[in-house]
Amino acid sequence: MASVNAEVRDGIVPAAGSLAKTRDEGPPVSGANYRLVALIIASALFMEFVDSTVLATALPTMARDFGVRPQEMSVALTSYLLALAVFIPASGTIADRFGSRTVFRAAILLFVLGSLACGQSVSLEMMVVSRFLQGVGGAMMIPVGRLVLLRSVAKQDMVNAMSWLLVPALIGPILGPPLGGFIVTYLDWRWIFYINLPMGVLGFYLVGRFIANIREDEPGRFDTAGFVLSGLSLGCLLFGFEMVSRPAEGALAAALILVGSVAGVLYVLHARERENAILDLSLLKDETFRLSVIAGSITRITQGAQPFLLPLMMQVGFGFSAARSGTITVATAIGSLAMKSFAPRVLRRFGFRRALVWNGVIATAGYAICGLFDPSWPVWAMFCMLGLSGFFMSFQFTAYNTIAYDGIDKKQMSRATAFYSTFQQLMLSLGICVAALALQAAMKANAHAAPSLIDFSIAFWVVTAISLGATIWNLRFAPDAGAEISGHASAAAPKR
Template sequence: MLRPRRRGIASVNAEARDGIVPAAGSLARVEDAGPQVSRANYRFVALIVASALFMEFVDATVLATALPTMARDFGVRPQEMSVALTSYLLALAIFIPASGMLADRFGSRTIFRAAIALFVVGSLACGQAPTLEFMVAARFLQGMGGAMMIPVGRLVLLRSVAKRDIVDAMSWLLVPALIGPILGPPLGGFIVTYLDWRWIFYINLPMGALGIWLVSRYIENIREDDPARFDTAGFILSGVSLGCLLFGFEMVSRPGEGWAAAVLVAVGILAGALYVRHALTKDRKGAAAILDLGLLRDETFRLSVVAGSITRITQGAQPFLLPLMLQVGLGFSAARSGTITVATAIGSLAMKSMAPRLLRRFGFRRALVWNGVIATFGYAVCGLIGPAWPNWAIFCWLGLSGFFMSFQFTAYNTIAYAGIDQRHMSSATAFYSTFQQLMLSFGICVGALALHLAIGLNGRTAPALGDFSAAFWVVTAISLTATIWNLRFAPDAGTEISGHSTAGGTQAKAA
């Protein structure tokens, strides 16, 4: 059991519970036990939150398609553009931990709306970037806004639904968010081929304005009666640790910067150790740390964090490696590459309607074990893609890979909160989102490092097709080890959410 925190008692705005009503001027608080019955408007709330995710995912997938063109304009090698992706994810890893405490103190609508505005300002700065260094700084600003959008939006949704509706709610949340990756690659290819890559960032401006209006109109300002005091020391230690680790790993892939990378990694490890000591001290005193390690006492949450983090190494590397392999390794145009890579998002979208039924049929443990192996194998086969593969074969295989990998993360993202009560939900979403983005960033670093090593071992100065194959196999081999942790889930884990019944499940729960 998790140790109770000193949090406020809540009541729910009755009008918002009955339907879709304007949230302006309202201030909602939630009971620790959470809703026993889902609010009538939870699907609409999910779609509003997803509109912000739509903007964020369009931006990410469009950018991946444009990396080779941007590298030429900035006068750098294509693999060096990984820092433009890493800097964004770095900001997510640093500032996501603060999202839960800020939402508890100022209200979810206030923080969510400010996050969208900050993301839009960062997008405008990216569009004006004259150099790679300026782009890195602008992407970091974008990431500061994105850091608040994902966990705070997820927190709003989780506090609107009963546990038996979480899978359905998550599916509604991800539908518009998955349309972004579907539109992103072909849109990016079109912009890069026929316009200017800077329009990739300018399209965020109208989408951001619409998101701000929807949040102001319909999202309740959920907060705690007695929010925990902001953990300044924990924020600094966790930020230094995560920042140094990510940039240290990213610099490993750059020639001549080995010593600087080693120093950053060492500082990151030291700061991380100090944070663990700091968090454990606060936990013993019954106070809330910015990343609450006490959440790891819950077995399903702990296993979802560990196994999901390992699997996300592949998921983080794939959007970086795949467009580069198609354009640099196979000589595809940006438009052709974008048209093919959209298959991954289409496969992900096709899976969403099937996730509740599959989890009800197989349960979380069996689904995570077997689907994890299949999904990892799917991305490993991407390393075999070559000139002999017709476009339709690449498209179909990427669609299948996206289908299975998306199911894996739907299961991880859902079962993580099976044993978390509402009192700890804000800290749980911040904790989980931090490790989610950290490992996506780490995946980019591992992919870039594997690509760099393959280039060096083969005595080349520029990447060839075989180098991309080696990089794919390295990241998928690492992710395959998540099977060890998936096997540790209890057979009846998450049955309240999935509706799956297991023989002896009642006895296991009683034990």
């Protein structure tokens, strides 16, 4: 068994006397600064998630400056997604080889340099290259940041720490569009990228100051063939899913999905014959990890669709301004933040299985109610409904992202985070595609040239109906799954 070489830093890793246990199982007790570690990682991820959503509002203005048609700017979005698809699977192996702190700092640096290059871009071609560079940094930040947390926090503190980590993923897509509209209206679109610079520089320093550099002494051989096949498969699938809602590009979308599917099958055949495959399919043998991947992936269809459908419905269907829409949709972010202190107590009381089953139904129903919104609803009522929806959905992902690693050995942790993050990104993107397809189908069925309220309602109900299917998989968790993490078993134990 390969050991983990840990550098003791500021109480994040236990003192030398307890390192033997740390190498195999992680720290038995979290350091005093584990919440600070979670906040540092969350801040870096917040920078990335805001950037990934804030750009869309600026595309028409950027197209005018670059002298191209607005629809041609979509390649600036897809180049970022391509970098994520290609490099997320490699992130865990790279972190094992060079150290999680080293790779996380390098990821922040690449993201900041890419942001600076985007702000300085004078042509579409330069923007595409710059966005790809940003994407490489982003691909490393998501899974390696989670890996740093998993290796720095004891099991009993994992729910609390993970709830901080999930906040940027939930509030970034909500805050991005109104922030982008404000910047484009009152400043210049280049500031969309420049705002990343001070946060990135601060994050680079804090990571070096407070986070330990943990790496595998024997990281294993890099899976080059798997890297190519997984990158080709995921890249083609992401491009294909994005284009499938555009009728004019249906043939190209079908071809990309076909190529991606074939490459995916070839990767599965390749991974079966290789011990250190870049996306380790053997992880799915762990029942808790497998169920979390499946149920979490299905639920993320709703989470991916919501930031796409909701602002569009309010601006196109209701006729609200971007500013007014933004002040309402921010309720989801507030609900997500309010959840943070409740998750540990709820899981300790009910356990993961019961909480995931019942909360999953409530969270999905909350977003389904969004399909009933219309301009006659009071703003406060929509705000409260979205706040509650964000609260329950945030809890669901905190639980999924925590319990997933309950049965994973520490030496497999980096591969597990890369695997989980890859499917996370794929399913969030798929959620947008499913929402766009459902909206397009509803418009066609109702013979509407432009989307109306009933079309948006149908789209909301389609994506939530799909996510409701996660209940079947939530019921398959063992009753005592994650008991050591949640403390549910000890709380339920009879007193003597």
